[in-house]
Amino acid sequence: MELTRRDAIAAFAAAATGSLAGCNAPTNRIDAAGRDTETAGVDDHEVATLVAIAEVVYPSSVTGVEEFVRTYSVRRIRDDDAYAAGVAEAVDALDEYTAAFDDADYVALDADRRLEVLDVMSVDVVDPDPDGTRPQRVRHYLVNELLYAFYTSPTGARLAGLENPPGHPGGTQSYQEGPDG
Helix, strand or coil: CECCHHHHHHHHHHHCCCCCCCCCCCCCCECCCCCEHHHCCCCHHHHHHHHHHHHHHCCCCCECHHHHHHHHHHHHHHCCHHHHHHHHHHHHHHHHHHHHHHCCCHHHCCHHHHHHHHHHCCCCCCCCCCCCCHHHHHHHHHHHHHHHHHHHCHHHHHHCCCCCCCCCCCCHHHHHHCCCC
């Protein structure tokens, strides 16, 4: 299954974190100071780290992960300065943890090792907390955010067997039919 830019925008709309006005505007808007306003507040390393995490936490049958993550995450980070700071801190925490064992940033590791780092860091079992420990912040700002985006997108929801992901209209007939259709 392929994730698309449309999936990312639908997931962003479901998150209700910002306005959808201008979603179809050109993606390379430059402000008066010469900065790309589409990626303001986000650096390439943060986006690359989010993509690297998505590649190991999303189902392997999914394609288009990089474009999906870039579209959803950049838009999400750009619209909330406090959230952007939390993402940056979580990426730094993940890189410091990885450097202690592998002498490299998280993005430099192969997929198997990236998944292993998340497991050893206990990201899969800690409660997400934006103000908590490093693993809790990694879970909150990086892993949970990516999973939320995926499963609230139409493609991710279909893969999970959901006709109508949370935040999207429709689906009343399936509720009336029951689980056996």
